[in-house]
Amino acid sequence: MGNTTAGGVERDRPLAPPDPALGPEERIARFVAHTRAAEIPAEVLGTAHQVLRTVCGTAVAGAAQDGIAELRQLVVTQGGRAEARSFVHGDQLPAQSAALLNGSMARALDYCDTMVPGLHLGSSVVPAALAAAELRGGCTGDEFLAALAVGLETGVRFNLTEEQYGGLDPTGVAGLMGATAAAARAAGLDAERTLHALALSFNRCAASFQSNVDASLAVRLIQGWTAASAVQSVQFARAGLTGPRHFVAGPFGYARLYARGERSAESFADRLGRHYGLEGIFFKKYPSCGLTQGITESALLALSEGSVNAQEIERVDVFLPDFAFKLIGKPFEAGTNPRVNAQFSAQYCAANALERGSASLKHFEPEQVTELSASAMISRIHVHFDPALTGHSASRFELRTAGGGRWVRTLEIGPGYPGNPLTPEEHLHGFDDCVGYAPWGLRPEQVRDLKRMTADLAEVRDVRAVVSALISPSAVPPGAPGSRAA
Incomplete structure (x- = not known):
């Protein structure tokens, strides 16, 4: 201990x-x-x-x-x-x-x-x-x-x-x-x-x-x-x-x-x-860059705690410290690599959470990224550098509605970071989200084995069993139909 x-x-x-x-x-x-x-x-x-x-x-x-x-x-x-x-x-x-x-x-x-x-x-x-x-x-x-x-x-x-x-x-x-x-x-x-x-x-x-x-x-x-x-x-x-x-x-x-x-x-x-x-070490609550975690959470909280209707949003201003602004603060463009551009965009992550009411792996698929990039919500999100914010994962989220409403949240520590850890349930949700999203699925017994072994490695006789549990029965040779490389 x-x-x-x-x-x-x-x-x-x-x-x-x-x-x-x-x-x-x-x-x-x-x-x-x-x-x-x-x-x-x-x-x-x-x-x-x-x-x-x-x-x-x-x-x-x-x-x-x-x-x-x-x-x-x-x-x-x-x-x-x-x-x-x-x-x-x-x-x-x-x-x-x-x-x-x-x-x-x-x-x-x-x-x-x-x-x-x-x-x-x-x-x-x-x-x-x-x-x-x-x-x-x-x-x-x-x-x-x-x-x-x-x-x-x-x-x-x-x-x-x-x-x-x-x-x-x-x-x-x-x-x-x-x-x-x-x-x-x-x-x-x-x-x-x-x-x-x-x-x-x-x-x-x-x-x-x-x-x-x-x-x-x-x-x-x-x-x-x-x-x-x-x-x-x-x-x-x-x-x-x-x-x-x-x-x-x-x-x-x-x-x-x-x-x-x-x-x-x-x-x-x-x-x-x-x-x-x-x-x-911290673990992500949402499937995007660590510096977008707080922004995503603030957007979702605006919908739930602030009782904000996405259709009423007139403008959102996101404020970031220097390093975060340089990494995720530029205006969003889907470009030739939509998923990565979205993962590293404060503008996209805020718009996605507000428009769709959640942030999951499917929301970063190229088709969904391209769809959202053409929406009115993206144009309502504005990202700024704020020298008053000094914490690595700090952010401030300001939302205004067409009716004059205002919702503001300053977050010193993003979710999952030290000082704001995920719960066991949130960890498990992330793992299940990944398994459910897998292009080549695992059998239920493989998933159970992975959960068991990754909870208590001391009981595993040979760690090669972990690799075996990660091999999908539906995977195919490279270049074959359905291999994604064909």
């Missing part, structure tokens, strides 16, 4: 003090390789279970999204040694290819877990760890649970601020370190090889938020690349290839290059194993 503090979760039983002779890199590697699930606070394990369930849901739901069929066709055609399976289809692929496809699939709907300032851990950590476990020949659920927990914690520790990232996508930076840690543990690497896997991945940290701003498919590919790079670094390290030992503390290490010298190298390993920061 653990104690929740203002800054995270602490272990009840103190560990031995860290060896002062070890640098932060060695301490992180030992934490990843040696920490057992029994030593991890229950709250942390609960978050790891929820991340796994969320990613399982978003992956099966995202299997037919733009670019996924083409990516699948590419990796299947490339072929290679059968080391791991793809979700939904069960393609036998090299582990790196499976991680690439599965990670891209899990992020395609942008409904997965995330963390300020835009770090998506689960959709790389889970696919990388499962591919590594299959590459290894399987591992117990208890061992896999430890892999998820240490991988997520590693990603959290390498996470930085908006200013430090300076436009870099955290998923391709801190997310890669977390995915590598999880994959190294799931693959059974010792501490020395784990250090080199992390050091090799350090050399591949990259990605840009310009991909999001331009609504490109690179957003989901970055997620897959991150998972694939993690697996490849693990394979390199297992083969004896080495990376820079001082990848955190060195003069050109992570603390200097990415944290810009504003964090000490020691801070990345401070209280490691005694303090966990997974409470910073």
Whole structure:
């Protein structure tokens, strides 16, 4: 068990003090390789279970999204040694290819877990760890649970601020370190090889938020690349290839290059194993960018609590802080990638909630996006930058009706963010929404198995059963009729 503090979760039983002779890199590697699930606070394990369930849901739901069929066709055609399976289809692929496809699939709907300032851990950590476990020949659920927990914690520790990232996508930076840690543990690497896997991945940290701003498919590919790079670094390290030992503390290490010298190298390993920061991970209530969550909720509350009739709305003004305005504040255009444009549009998300009275996966389908983009409601939504709003997920929503009515809501913390968590019922609703939306359905017994395993991994004898439960009996070979790639 653990104690929740203002800054995270602490272990009840103190560990031995860290060896002062070890640098932060060695301490992180030992934490990843040696920490057992029994030593991890229950709250942390609960978050790891929820991340796994969320990613399982978003992956099966995202299997037919733009670019996924083409990516699948590419990796299947490339072929290679059968080391791991793809979700939904069960393609036998090299582990790196499976991680690439599965990670891209899990992020395609942008409904997965995330963390300020835009770090998506689960959709790389889970696919990388499962591919590594299959590459290894399987591992117990208890061992896999430890892999998820240490991988997520590693990603959290390498996470930085908006200013430090300076436009870099955290998923391709801190997310890669977390995915590598999880994959190294799931693959059974010792501490020395784990250090080199992390050091090799350090050399591949990259990605840009310009991909999001331009609504490109690179957003989901970055997620897959991150998972694939993690697996490849693990394979390199297992083969004896080495990376820079001082990848955190060195003069050109992570603390200097990415944290810009504003964090000490020691801070990345401070209280490691005694303090966990997974409470910073949040889960989405609505299937769009995390920064649109509060806007969507405010619009829905205006209809319910404010007794506003959508037909009476004359004007809506949405106010956002600087980072959110840059990411989701531009005027909405469906463009050539309607779903992604809608997912990253405050204007669309507000209009959708007001016009349709809800926000579900189907509302971001290209046909529905195009339909709403031509509606009068879109033109009534105006998005502004407000320097008075400073919280990452803060927003202010002002609605006026033709009859002179006014409804205003200021939200400091969006739903699902730390300080405003989802309820168990809301978590389950999100998973069920994903399963129901899946283009290739799962059998009822598969859904039951997934819910059981993602609630208690310790009872799973071989974690490859999770991948088996994610393979649809109705999936077809790539290029065949009905495959979405034909």
